[in-house]
Amino acid sequence: MNFQPDEEDNLYRDKLRAIAAEYGWQEMRALRDEAEELHLERFSFEFQNRLGREGLIGLTWPAPYGKGARVDQQFLMAEELECQGFPGYGLTSIQRGGGMLLRSGSEEQIAEHLPHVADGSWVYCQGLSEPGAGSDLLSLRTRAVREGDEYVINGSKLWTSTAHHANWCSLLVRTDPEQSRHKGLSLLLVDLKSPGVTMQPVWVLGGWHVNAVFYDNVRVPAKNLVGQENQGWKVITGNLDEERAMSFGGTETRLLCARLIHRLQERADTLGESDLERLGHFIMELEADRLLYLRVGLQAARGEDTSGSGPMSKVYGSELAQQFVEWAAELLGRETLYQESEDVLANDLEQQVRVATVLTVIGGTSEVQRNIVATRYLGLPRSN
Numbered sequence: 001m002n003f004q005p006d007e008e009d010n011l012y013r014d015k016l017r018a019i020a021a022e023y024g025w026q027e028m029r030a031l032r033d034e035a036e037e038l039h040l041e042r043f044s045f046e047f048q049n050r051l052g053r054e055g056l057i058g059l060t061w062p063a064p065y066g067k068g069a070r071v072d073q074q075f076l077m078a079e080e081l082e083c084q085g086f087p088g089y090g091l092t093s094i095q096r097g098g099g100m101l102l103r104s105g106s107e108e109q110i111a112e113h114l115p116h117v118a119d120g121s122w123v124y125c126q127g128l129s130e131p132g133a134g135s136d137l138l139s140l141r142t143r144a145v146r147e148g149d150e151y152v153i154n155g156s157k158l159w160t161s162t163a164h165h166a167n168w169c170s171l172l173v174r175t176d177p178e179q180s181r182h183k184g185l186s187l188l189l190v191d192l193k194s195p196g197v198t199m200q201p202v203w204v205l206g207g208w209h210v211n212a213v214f215y216d217n218v219r220v221p222a223k224n225l226v227g228q229e230n231q232g233w234k235v236i237t238g239n240l241d242e243e244r245a246m247s248f249g250g251t252e253t254r255l256l257c258a259r260l261i262h263r264l265q266e267r268a269d270t271l272g273e274s275d276l277e278r279l280g281h282f283i284m285e286l287e288a289d290r291l292l293y294l295r296v297g298l299q300a301a302r303g304e305d306t307s308g309s310g311p312m313s314k315v316y317g318s319e320l321a322q323q324f325v326e327w328a329a330e331l332l333g334r335e336t337l338y339q340e341s342e343d344v345l346a347n348d349l350e351q352q353v354r355v356a357t358v359l360t361v362i363g364g365t366s367e368v369q370r371n372i373v374a375t376r377y378l379g380l381p382r383s384n
């Protein structure tokens with residue numbers, strides 16, 4: 001495969017660099033402050049709308065919603081965003097909301113939702129996990145009962161990211177409790193302004209909050225069912241595969257590593273041999289993570305099964321991020337982390353020490369991902 005950017009790739013990259021040039025460090029700081037004020041993870045509505053106006057949100061989606069770009073071009077864009085210091089995470093979660101509709105939504109749902117996703121005005125969250133149903137998602141109990149042209153939902157979800165600012169939730173509910181665990185589930189699009197929806201913040205280590213969301217006799221039009229009734233598991237596994245194929249920590253760690261090397265240039269000779277060796281290992285591993293991530297993306301674009309390779313990339317990237325930031329923090333001196341300072345590297349490192357831990361849980365824990373790699377990728381038998 002040729003890794004050199006072609007003319008079209010360069011056009012996308014130049015466009016992003018031109019947008020980046022409009023943002024000085026103060027504007028960039030303001031985007032980050034926006035995420036902090038909204039208690040969101042690396043998310044900026046202002047920036048999202050800016051990308052929407054440029055038609056860059058649905059880059060790989062077909063026209064008229066997107067530009068039909070290749071998945072490696074999207075990869076290039078995500079890397080460029082991260083390198084420029086933009087809050088790119090929010091974007092990937094929006095892209096997933098749109099991707100789910102393109103895969104499984106009806107023509108009517110696509111026509112109603114996609115234009116708003118593509119222009120950056122609607123945000124989606126994902127309501128899967130519940131108290132007692134995280135790793136073992138199939139034991140979820142939130143119930144939806146069909147009444148005429150509506151579903152009536154009762155139950156609660158835990159850990160719903162972004163719900164406090166999202167317009168819609170893709171909610172996994174049990175529509176047939178008589179069927180075996182994965183057969184009686186359905187996916188509904190729920191307008192979060194519907195009567196009966198309430199939420200409470202749940203703070204996480206990274207410094208933002210997710211939500212406990214309660215559904216009390218919430219009425220949703222039956223036309224908001226995505227896919228077939230009781231076939232929600234099929235819809236959501238496509239989403240989970242896409243989520244696990246995202247970069248979990250690798251991209252931002254490469255940026256931190258580049259900044260660290262820049263910092264060390266002036267005192268490389270003060271590093272011991274073991275630290276130099278460790279740094280060399282991290283650089284090799286970060287490159288391996290990059291290729292793994294790109295490979296999963298290309299497999300997905302070819303319509304191949306990524307249910308085994310996505311979790312492999314997820315575990316590798318998130319654990320590597322955690323190892324790198326902890327090592328870098330030791331190297332710079334842990335006291336650097338506890339100072340309020342203008343030092344961009346120290347500030348980002350401090351936050352990333354906390355975020356990297358969260359990344360090994362969000363989207364499925366490392367233990368569970370390893371189990372999936374064993375069964376799906378290696379074909380080993382399940383333990384029960």
Ligand SMILES: Cc1cc2nc3c(=O)[nH]c(=O)nc-3n(C[C@H](O)[C@H](O)[C@H](O)COP(=O)(O)OP(=O)(O)OC[C@H]3O[C@@H](n4cnc5c(N)ncnc54)[C@H](O)[C@@H]3O)c2cc1C
Binds near residue numbers: 132
């Ligand atoms: C910041 C954050 C954001 C999140 N955002 C969302 C969201 O937007 N939407 C959503 O639906 N969910 C979200 N989640 C939930 C996330 O998917 C779950 O936290 C995760 O799947 C783990 O589930 P749990 O927290 O219930 O832990 P549990 O499932 O209770 O696991 C507890 C421990 O047991 C281990 N364990 C469990 N089962 C096994 C097994 N079979 N083999 C080996 N070890 C096992 C786990 O690895 C873990 O260490 C988010 C979580 C976090 C932290």
